[in-house]
Amino acid sequence: MHLAYPAVLSALLFCTGLYGVLARRNAILVLMSVELMLNAVNLNLVAFDVWLSRAAKETLHSGQALTLFTIAIAAAEIGIGLAIVLAVHRNRGTADIDKLRDTAEGPEPEGPGTSAAEKAEAPA
Secondary structure (H helix, E strand, O other): OOOHHHHHHHHHHHHHHHHHHHHOOEHHHHHHHHHHHHHHHHHHHHHHHHHHHHHOOOOOOHHHHHHHHHHHHHHHHHHHHHHHHHHHHHHHOOOEHHHHHHHHHOOOOOOOOOOHHHHHHOOO
8 A cells, every 4th residue: 555545645645634623512423533633643654554564675664653651641541531521511511612712711800890990900
């Protein structure tokens, strides 16, 4: 098999994952898109490892070893990320990223009882 086929498939998977990270509002779908991007990188690592092993007589298969390391890190990342998303969903009642960003900033102090000094001390 030629190197271009897995490279093109990897590029398409990575672009799909990047679109999912940039366009989605749900935190779980963003995590799934990050996993898709990591799998695209893993496919690229294995494809280039096989391609380079044909040129060299002695190979270390470092691309495949790095892929296993990446899979282990991705499993830990999705476990911790999902735990954080579930905890935030229990506390706030939503997994929408835009709504979570708004609630994290907090309300701005306004009104007739707010002095100029309190407005200056309020975080931006």
